[in-house]
Structures are given as structure tokens and as C-alpha cells.
């Protein structure tokens with residue numbers, strides 16, 4: 001009887017946590033002085049966010065009349081959400097501004113005087129460092145995860161447990177697309193994305209790129225659909241970079257690291273296209289020391305997709321990679337192909353089919369405990385080498401169809417990637433769904449490093 005009462009009470013406590021929400025609070029659009037808290041309910045409310053530097057003293061407030069409320073198009077013509085959401089859905093977007101850089105704040109969401117989020121220190125956010133600051137960054141990259149199934153949950157738990165064991169906290173989270181199978185609907189986002197990642201989303205901004213599955217209901221050109229309701233992405237350089245005018249592709253800065261998101265699915269991928277033109281201009285503008293790019297369709301893969309044969313993948317390789325490599329890109333994260341494939345240090349691999357001749361600059365494993373980190377010049381320098389990471393193994397069934405001759409690691413398991421950039425070194429780990437570290441590599445950028453392609457590079461089996 002006692003255990004029954006305990007379970008009953010425990011369930012009451014659990015149900016007090018977030019049952020008011022259709023989507024529990026999550027964070028978007030951080031920069032060094034502001035952030036947005038977004039949540040949904042199935043009825044109207046008086047939305048307030050209280051926040052402060054101490055979790056037990058939330059002494060500042062975003063009042064209800066400053067919170068943007070978005071509703072079904074039948075009720076709201078100014079800022080409607082997509083029509084596939086129930087008419088009762090209310091989305092609230094609270095912008096907290098005037099914050100200090102690189103500072104942790106705690107927050108709570110209210111309906112009038114009723115506190116909706118529990119008094120829990122996990123409801124927090126950390127602002128970005130001041131632009132250009134030499135600050136470390138630690139981030140998670142996951143792709144092709146949105147089944148709502150056990151493997152997706154295990155990949156997330158493995159990341160959470162890994163960080164807890166090391167007492168590390170994410171600065172940001174990148175999703176490379178296919179996050180709500182199979183059509184990225186409102187309901188699929190509600191069922192397969194938000195609940196699964198909620199403990200991370202409440203304190204970590206997810207910066208997304210759209211996958212083809214979300215592309216079934218959301219359109220990059222118009223920025224309309226459930227994906228674009230879920231995410232608030234920069235259009236006007238709100239977090240650094242160059243204004244793109246579109247949420248589909250954007251850039252942002254975190255200290256000395258420049259992040260670029262591209263839409264590989266439903267926009268013009270040609271060099272003459274708007275996206276490529278923006279990309280060139282963005283790369284010319286950045287003063288960052290590290291450059292991270294991410295999008296859905298991989299330039300190099302033979303997992304469950306084939307980059308020698310599929311149009312979007314070929315175009316990203318032939319049209320977009322030359323621009324990114326001219327801009328000095330250090331690492332590219334993609335998904336779509338349900339596998340982990342990680343390249344050697346490469347440059348100029350634009351040929352179709354992909355061949356190893358003349359494009360591998362360092363055929364070592366990049367492991368600090370093995371062959372040693374890949375070496376690049378300090379700063380961003382054209383064609384100084386890039387690592388390609390296909391991380392489409394975040395939760396769906398994995399598979400392999402062949403071998404891209406640029407890859408150093410090909411691992412057919414579910415997992416995700418954790419990346420830290422500190423000082424002159426980027427270090428990446430692939431953590432599988434059991435929590436095992438299955439790959440480690442690093443890039444150190446120091447002095448001037450000149451590479452020439454290796455004549456007979458190591459080749460994967």
C-alpha cells in the first residue's frame with residue numbers, strides 16, 4: 001500500500017511537470033544579449049516569463065503584452081501558425097533581451113500568476129559570448145532521428161549521460177534534418193521531436209537544417225510549414241553573420257566560430273542561385289577562426305544513400321563544396337544517409353563519382369591518441385582541408401551500400417557527434433547509442449600549414 005501511495009504521489013509530481021504544455025518550453029535564437037523562449041498550449045493563456053541570475057530569485061520579467069502569440073490561421077492572420085495544427089493551438093514566443101554575454105540565467109514560464117514550469121535548475125540558458133571572444137564552445141550534432149522510437153531515445157540518453165559523467169554542458173545543438181518522420185507534420189513534431197529531446201531543448205538552443213521529410217510539409221522558399229513554426233532562425237543576422245533574408249539558410253557566430261546552415265532540399269543549389277550568392281558574401285564577411293557548415297544532403301556517402309548517383313547530393317558536392325572550401329571551411333555535418341561516415345582531411349573532391357586521387361591532404365586518423373590531430377593554418381584559409389561527417393545515424397535503421405574512398409571511419413550504428421572547440425583545436429567524438437566513444441578526431445589550427453595531396457593515400461575497405 002505504501003509503495004502504491006508513493007507511486008501515486010510520484011505520478012502527481014510528474015504530471016505537474018509540463019502537462020499544461022502541448023510543447024514544453026524550448027530555446028531559440030540565442031545571441032550574446034538575448035534569447036527566445038517558445039512554448040505551446042492548447043488554450044489561450046496569459047503568457048509570462050520570469051528570469052534571473054539565481055534560480056530561486058527570478059527577479060526580471062517578460063510581461064504578457066511583450067510575448068508574441070501565434071495561432072491557427074482561422075484565428076490569426078498577422079502571425080499564423082501552419083494550418084495543420086489544431087485550431088486550439090497557441091504558440092508563445094518570449095524574447096528576453098538586455099542580457100549579459102556568456103552568462104547563465106534561470107527562467108520559468110507562467111500563465112498569469114500560475115507557474116507552469118517546475119522550480120528546477122534545468123530551466124536555464126546561457127547567452128553566447130561577446131562577438132569575437134576567444135571562448136570555448138561545446139555542441140551536439142544529430143541527424144535523421146525523428147522516429148519517436150527506442151534508438152532515438154537511446155542516442156539522446158547516451159549524449160546526456162556522457163555529458164553528465166564529464167560534468168559538461170552543451171552550448172548548442174545542431175540538427176541536420178529528418179527530425180519528425182515521415183512528413184514533418186505538426187503532430188509528428190509534437191510526438192517525435194519535442195518530447196524526445198525536451199530535457200535538452202529546455203536549456204539548449206537547437207539550430208536546425210531542414211530534411212527532406214520535413215520538406216514534405218514545409219517550404220524553404222516561403223518559410224511556411226510546421227518546421228518553420230517550430231524554429232525561429234535568423235533572417236537578419238540576429239546572431240552574427242550576414243543577413244540571408246530566409247530562415248531556410250542562415251549563419252550565426254559563437255565567439256570565434258562561424259556556423260553556416262544551408263537548405264540542401266528545396267532551394268536552388270547552383271552557384272548562380274540566391275543561396276550560393278549569399279554563402280559567398282557571408283564567407284567574405286566573416287572574421288572567425290573556425291568555420292562549421294551543416295545541411296541535410298551529404299556530398300559524400302554510401303550509406304543508405306549514394307552521393308555518386310543522387311542529384312541533391314551531387315549538386316551540394318559540385319556546386320556548394322567549392323564555395324565552402326574557398327571560404328576555409330573546417331568541418332561539414334550532414335545526414336540523410338543513415339550511417340556514420342567520417343572523412344580524412346580532404347580538399348577539392350568535386351568529381352563524380354568521388355575518387356581519392358589528388359584530394360586527400362592527410363590520410364591519418366586525426367586521433368590525438370593515434371596519428372595525431374589534423375593540422376591546418378590558423379584562421380580561415382582557402383582549400384586548407386575539411387573533414388566531412390555524415391551523422392545520419394541519430395535514430396533510424398542504419399545501413400551501408402558501399403565505400404566512399406575519402407572516408408577514414410565508416411560505422412553502421414546509431415549514435416551522434418559531440419564537438420568541442422577550445423583555443424586552436426576542434427575535437428570531435430562519435431558516441432554510439434550505448435554511450436561508447438566510437439571515433440575521435442581533432443583539427444589543430446596553428447601557424448602556417450601547407451598541404452599537398454597524398455599520391456597513394458590510405459584507403460578504406
Ligand SMILES: [Fe+2]
Pocket residue numbers: 144177178211212213296335336337
Ligand atoms: Fe533525409
